[in-house]
Amino acid sequence: MIRYIRRAAACCLLLLVALLANAARVQVFQADSLDKNPANRRLTIARYHEPRGNILVGGRSVTGSKDTDQQLRYERTYRSGPLYAPVTGYASQTYGTTLIENAEDGILSGTDSMLAPFPLWNELTRAQQPGGNVATTIKASTQEAAYNGLGRRRGAVAAIEPSTGKILALVSSPSYDPGVLSGTGPSVTDAWSRLNASASQPMLNRAIRQTYPPGSTFKIVTAAAALDSGAVTDMNADTDTPDPYTLPDTTTVLPNEASGCENASLEYAIEVSCNTVMANLGVKVGLSGMDEAVGKFGFNDSGLKIPSGVARSNFDTDMSKDQLALSSIGQFNTSATPLQMAMVSAAVANGGELMYPHLIDETRAKGGRVVRRNDPKSYRRAMDASTAVQLQQMMVDVVTQGTGSNAAIPGATVGGKTGTAQNGVNNAGTPYAWFISWAKADCASQPAVAVAVVVEDASAHRADITGGGFAAPIARAVMRAALEH
Amino acid sequence: MTATTADAPPPELRLPKRRGVELVLLVGAVLISVYGYIDVGLAKNDAVPADTLNYGAGLGLLALLAHLAVRFRAPYADPLLLPIAILLNGIGLVLIYRLDLETPGDSAAPTQLIWSTLAVALFICCVLFLRDHRILQQYTYLSVAAALVLMITPIFFPAVNGAKIWIRVGGFSIQPGEFAKILLAVFFASYLSANRNALSYTGRRIWRLQLPTMRVLAPVLAIWLISVGVLVLERDLGTSLLFFGLFVIMLYVATGRLSWIAIGMVMAAFGAFVVGSLEPHIRGRVENWLHPFASIDAGQGANQLAQSLFSFAAGGVLGTGLGLGHSILIGFAVKSDFILATAGEELGLAGLAAVFLLYALVVARGYRAGLALRDSFGRLLAIGLSSILAIQVFVIAGGVMGLIPLTGMAMPFLAQGGSSLVTNWVIVALLIRISDSARRPDPGFAETGIIAPIVEDES
Numbered sequence: 001m002i003r004y005i006r007r008a009a010a011c012c013l014l015l016l017v018a019l020l021a022n023a024a025r026v027q028v029f030q031a032d033s034l035d036k037n038p039a040n041r042r043l044t045i046a047r048y049h050e051p052r053g054n055i056l057v058g059g060r061s062v063t064g065s066k067d068t069d070q071q072l073r074y075e076r077t078y079r080s081g082p083l084y085a086p087v088t089g090y091a092s093q094t095y096g097t098t099l100i101e102n103a104e105d106g107i108l109s110g111t112d113s114m115l116a117p118f119p120l121w122n123e124l125t126r127a128q129q130p131g132g133n134v135a136t137t138i139k140a141s142t143q144e145a146a147y148n149g150l151g152r153r154r155g156a157v158a159a160i161e162p163s164t165g166k167i168l169a170l171v172s173s174p175s176y177d178p179g180v181l182s183g184t185g186p187s188v189t190d191a192w193s194r195l196n197a198s199a200s201q202p203m204l205n206r207a208i209r210q211t212y213p214p215g216s217t218f219k220i221v222t223a224a225a226a227l228d229s230g231a232v233t234d235m236n237a238d239t240d241t242p243d244p245y246t247l248p249d250t251t252t253v254l255p256n257e258a259s260g261c262e263n264a265s266l267e268y269a270i271e272v273s274c275n276t277v278m279a280n281l282g283v284k285v286g287l288s289g290m291d292e293a294v295g296k297f298g299f300n301d302s303g304l305k306i307p308s309g310v311a312r313s314n315f316d317t318d319m320s321k322d323q324l325a326l327s328s329i330g331q332f333n334t335s336a337t338p339l340q341m342a343m344v345s346a347a348v349a350n351g352g353e354l355m356y357p358h359l360i361d362e363t364r365a366k367g368g369r370v371v372r373r374n375d376p377k378s379y380r381r382a383m384d385a386s387t388a389v390q391l392q393q394m395m396v397d398v399v400t401q402g403t404g405s406n407a408a409i410p411g412a413t414v415g416g417k418t419g420t421a422q423n424g425v426n427n428a429g430t431p432y433a434w435f436i437s438w439a440k441a442d443c444a445s446q447p448a449v450a451v452a453v454v455v456e457d458a459s460a461h462r463a464d465i466t467g468g469g470f471a472a473p474i475a476r477a478v479m480r481a482a483l484e485h
Numbered sequence: 486m487t488a489t490t491a492d493a494p495p496p497e498l499r500l501p502k503r504r505g506v507e508l509v510l511l512v513g514a515v516l517i518s519v520y521g522y523i524d525v526g527l528a529k530n531d532a533v534p535a536d537t538l539n540y541g542a543g544l545g546l547l548a549l550l551a552h553l554a555v556r557f558r559a560p561y562a563d564p565l566l567l568p569i570a571i572l573l574n575g576i577g578l579v580l581i582y583r584l585d586l587e588t589p590g591d592s593a594a595p596t597q598l599i600w601s602t603l604a605v606a607l608f609i610c611c612v613l614f615l616r617d618h619r620i621l622q623q624y625t626y627l628s629v630a631a632a633l634v635l636m637i638t639p640i641f642f643p644a645v646n647g648a649k650i651w652i653r654v655g656g657f658s659i660q661p662g663e664f665a666k667i668l669l670a671v672f673f674a675s676y677l678s679a680n681r682n683a684l685s686y687t688g689r690r691i692w693r694l695q696l697p698t699m700r701v702l703a704p705v706l707a708i709w710l711i712s713v714g715v716l717v718l719e720r721d722l723g724t725s726l727l728f729f730g731l732f733v734i735m736l737y738v739a740t741g742r743l744s745w746i747a748i749g750m751v752m753a754a755f756g757a758f759v760v761g762s763l764e765p766h767i768r769g770r771v772e773n774w775l776h777p778f779a780s781i782d783a784g785q786g787a788n789q790l791a792q793s794l795f796s797f798a799a800g801g802v803l804g805t806g807l808g809l810g811h812s813i814l815i816g817f818a819v820k821s822d823f824i825l826a827t828a829g830e831e832l833g834l835a836g837l838a839a840v841f842l843l844y845a846l847v848v849a850r851g852y853r854a855g856l857a858l859r860d861s862f863g864r865l866l867a868i869g870l871s872s873i874l875a876i877q878v879f880v881i882a883g884g885v886m887g888l889i890p891l892t893g894m895a896m897p898f899l900a901q902g903g904s905s906l907v908t909n910w911v912i913v914a915l916l917i918r919i920s921d922s923a924r925r926p927d928p929g930f931a932e933t934g935i936i937a938p939i940v941e942d943e944s
Binding site: 007008011013015018019024027032034035041 | 888
């Protein structure tokens with residue numbers, strides 16, 4: 001019996017060894033992969049255990065953190081949430097992050113290894129640093145002007161500093177308060193479903209994530225292509241264009257809203273917005289020529305990041321001549337984000353050199369040490385310098401003598417282009433009112449701002465909704481704010 | 486008996502009782518528990534818990550009373566058993582208190598303290614009134630009958646979380662199956678010690694297997710069937726595993742026949758296979774053990790076992806420290822079946838190994854007492870009781886750490902649950918009683934100074 005008891009005891013010892021070995025397996029050898037399992041909430045809990053870093057506009061924080069004493073301890077708060085929502089995005093315990101909150105999450109949450117004084121050492125210790133701050137390129141007064149200008153109407157504004165690519169304003173209306181998504185619980189989930197169910201789509205970032213038919217504002221791109229390719233050599237010379245213009249290989253007739261467009265010069269065609277001349281020029285430049293030209297402005301680029309992804313603005317690469325004609329005046333399948341059209345305006349204002357648009361100036365560790373700085377860089381040369389000079393002149397003419405008179409600012413040179421984009425099948429929908437422009441203070445050496453404004457308003461009368469009437473005043477307010485120091 | 490000379494009394498032989506050691510260890514156990522309690526308070530609220538003194542005094546008083554009972558009635562008992570039981574119970578209270586802080590609406594620690602008091606009271610009663618473990622031998626058939634009744638009763642009560650192991654009486658819910666463990670161990674011990682030879686040497690031989698006679702085999706088969714019945718009707722995989730393990734170990738120790746083990750294993754495997762294929766509840770457990778992260782891949786989030794594994798992993802080698810882990814994420818049953826995850830996360834591999842070793846010490850001491858005894862009933866009972874503890878720890882610890890399929894079972898002394906606490910305290914009381922007999926000097930050998938001769942039997 002003694003022998004059997006000893007053997008049974010050995011069995012028990014075996015069980016103990018198995019338990020200890022298994023404990024070591026789970027707690028030591030598999031620990032890393034278990035810690036990183038997406039379903040393991042501990043990383044999330046650790047992430048919210050410290051106050052989140054802040055997003056700065058003009059040196060002031062537009063965000064904050066609130067200690068809730070919940071499991072996910074610190075919740076994001078927003079000062080003027082709706083105003084900056086298209087810039088900051090939300091940082092929700094329940095729904096994750098978007099826009100800057102998402103793109104710079106590493107800095108804001110303190111997980112970015114560059115925040116540590118000795119990054120390599122930090123990789124080993126995996127110590128959590130306090131969250132760093134993100135300084136944006138947004139100018140508060142410009143942002144506010146755009147937001148107030150749009151008011152309760154649906155639409156978007158994007159403003160860029162042409163010489164650097166800094167985004168000065170990014171507004172989408174109607175907006176929402178990202179703060180209502182911070183944290184967990186029924187109030188958050190209710191807000192989420194309410195915002196998502198809303199017909200006005202308050203969470204849609206219209207400035208960078210929504211594309212609209214650009215309408216007549218696209219004629220600037222077509223004009224640049226025509227001048228660059230040599231289809232037009234003199235902007236004051238007559239073009240050979242009938243009025244009305246029959247689309248190539250069809251019987252469809254393209255009318256004009258403006259008068260005096262028959263054989264009009266490029267300058268006049270831009271000034272009063274002749275459809276016939278610009279459609280004809282698009283066809284003359286040809287499909288491959290147009291495609292190359294629009295690509296230099298940023299169309300058809302799905303990789304544009306500011307650092308959040310920008311929706312791809314479209315210009316078809318495979319179409320018939322009549323479709324090319326319509327595309328060249330910003331219709332058919334041509335579509336653009338408001339930011340894209342601001343880039344078009346900025347390229348003209350900056351002498352043809354298009355700077356890469358960006359929203360983040362620099363990121364800093366909590367102590368103020370700069371972690372990364374965004375220096376201006378070129379996106380592409382959108383057009384020849386001489387073309388840019390001619391287009392600047394034409395855009396100034398639009399404001400001084402043409403459809404964009406509402407955008408004029410005393411003491412500054414303003415160039416612009418109106419647009420009224422048709423919408424829906426047979427234009428059944430409400431057209432969009434567009435205005436793109438740039439402004440240079442008389443005392444300054446280069447333009448301070450380029451703007452694109454789009455207003456989509458179902459409550460307005462169709463006749464009223466022209467870019468000049470609706471969108472130009474908003475653009476003027478935005479430019480005014482940007483010109484002030 | 487050797488003849489003694491009448492004129493000179495034999496020299497007083499001082500045998501080590503080790504009660505002082507026990508007392509010192511008890512003080513240590515209480516202090517460690519109180520330290521843990523304070524630690525939780527400091528980590529969670531930056532303040533020493535208001536009722537620290539009450540907690541410490543309560544645990545200390547329980548320890549002291551138990552110690553006095555042992556000192557008076559079982560002076561030769563093993564000095565390790567009681568302090569380890571107190572320490573594990575104290576750690577359990579600390580862990581439950583720590584988890585209570587995460588669930589403000591539901592505090593289990595006060596209830597557990599009441600149960601602990603009840604359990605220690607029962608322990609004291611056992612030590613005081615059970616003068617000799619051999620008395621239990623007289624109740625062989627009574628104990629098996631009682632065990633069966635206790636096991637069958639819950640079938641008539643509603644199931645809780647898929648297992649029919651509860652009886653609800655008023656506001657109390659008890660698991661009668663817990664108490665049945667001890668009764669079965671008593672039955673097995675006395676039945677096997679009475680029928681050892683019959684089990685070993687009678688019956689026909691088939692090829693090289695010596696089969697026992699039917700008369701001897703029948704009770705064994707009956708018990709096996711009952712276990713399977715419990716498994717099917719109550720869906721209590723853990724208890725069924727425990728019975729198999731207990732029975733096989735005791736049978737082996739009693740007869741030394743590996744053929745029994747083989748038969749037991751085959752029967753167990755067959756039973757498990759049949760039940761597993763019929764019972765989705767059991768099959769789900771096995772599936773879950775094989776693929777703990779399947780629910781995550783299916784996009785349903787982490788299930789309990791996965792959460793438990795996360796918890797252990799988060800602890801790493803040294804643990805997060807008491808009060809700083811997130812084992813509450815396990816959710817349901819975190820204070821009962823999954824209590825070990827909290828220990829694993831907050832005390833780390835180091836603390837977990839310490840807890841395992843504490844259990845191992847109790848088991849080893851039980852076995853040691855069994856070795857030192859001279860009656861085969863006591864031996865088998867000691868082995869049985871120690872094995873119950875060992876198997877319980879293995880089944881639940883292996884379950885929550887993904888070593889074996891998860892079965893619902895309480896971690897002895899640590900887990901929330903009165904029935905389990907009381908049962909395990911009674912086990913410790915019986916082991917104290919047995920170890921007292923084992924280490925007590927035999928009056929017949931008192932003069933020669935031989936404390937306890939060990940009779941090597943024929944095997």
